[in-house]
Amino acid sequence: MNQQQDQLATLHEIRNIMDRSSRFISLSGLSGISAGLTALAGAAVVQWYLGEHNIAYRGNADMPLHQEAILFLLTVSLAVLVVALGLASFFTIRRARRNKQRIWDGKSQCLLVNLAIPLAAGGIFCAVLLYHSILYLVAPAMLVFYGLALINGSKYTFSDIRYLGICELVLGLLSSFFVSYGLLSWTIGFGVLHIVYGALLYFKYER
Template structure:
């Protein structure tokens, strides 16, 4: 007869198989760390070349003017940070999936992407509306809040810890909306510091 330890081992393996079939577990801690580093660099560049040298403080004035060249540069920088972060996540997820003998693009990945895309697309469109209306100061809080909603949704289809990260991002977004003069600082903490801490935690917990 099987020993009790053997039954426990079988149950653990079955549970692991079921979890892999329903959740996307190819995300890596290093991709979170790199995303945080990209965000911190981006925030510094925005502060150094846009925020400090801007004649109109878009981060403390709710209504701004037309989108000028400097603001377009800031938008381009934000897209660059996004592309680098997504590209890094895909690269390391592809490597992790290959090592475990799994496909990167599967049913769980599709569910994850769809549930993240809904709040992200909505937040992106709302950001464009704010930009066209000159409501530049609200862009940073909106990106934090809708990104947090996306992570909270994603937590149902990947690691549970992502829900906690999402809630923190939403909270930081609300603070950024109230304290507009510190909104860039909240953005740097949310997208930068929190991603680095989250990535380190996930690496130590799941990848060591």
């Protein structure tokens, strides 16, 4: 009986080693938490701006957004993206150095490529929506393509990311039906879900 248990333990250890060798495991849970907090801050700024200019996010084709408002929203979105990516890179590089792991290798390259393809397609699609003034579908589209990117890249890092991607995808699809909740869905998807996922990842793999 003990011999059988030892064999199972050995097989489990071999599987873990093989899994680590084929996946990028330096991703830090703090990256998710920082990205979520950054998204919440960005959503708060957008909400403040809409309130200051008496703009109601009604989620319909007649939402009164002028070029100045659209430019402001794009600026906030870009700022959130840059800050979130910067913090994510900082925490991930720090964890990789602590674990004496390489940050740039075949695994990280495969992860970035598989993330980048759906994200690039989503960015272009959102630009098309803005071009045709279909503003109420931009937030749902961002969630959908981001979820697809996470699902696509999950096979090269922690499998837990797949569940985050599924949640983002489902939330985006739901908000495409209930478009008046687009901003709220964006806040939950990029803010709350990131914080929850990051905390779970941190306590599961880094404590």
